[in-house]
Structure formats: C-alpha cells, structure tokens
Amino acid sequence: MLTDLIKAFIGYCDSYALKELSANLKQVYWRRERYHVEQDSYDID
Incomplete structure (x- = not known):
C-alpha cells in the first residue's frame, strides 16, 4: 500500500x-525496493 x-x-x-x-x-523508492529484495521480504499491504 x-x-x-x-x-x-x-x-x-x-x-x-x-x-x-x-x-x-x-x-x-528504489532504495526501498533494493532493501526488500536483499532482505528477501516485502512490505505488508
């Protein structure tokens, strides 16, 4: 979200x-994306 x-x-x-x-x-935004890719997780909507 x-x-x-x-x-x-x-x-x-x-x-x-x-x-x-x-x-x-x-x-x-791209920093957030990269962080979540590295953490192998994503935001909860």
Whole structure:
C-alpha cells in the first residue's frame, strides 16, 4: 500500500513539473525496493 502511494505521488510530481522532488522520491523508492529484495521480504499491504 505504501509503495503504491509512493508511485502515485511520483506520478503526481512528474505531471506537475516538480522534477527535483520527483527525482528524490524515486531514489527513496528504489532504495526501498533494493532493501526488500536483499532482505528477501516485502512490505505488508
């Protein structure tokens, strides 16, 4: 659920030209993804 929220917010930022904020969010998002892959687990929705 949180992951979907982050994706939606990234989309919102992209569409409203908040590129710097969007880039930062993408970094956070990919860090989260990588962490969960390394831990062999994932967020509970």
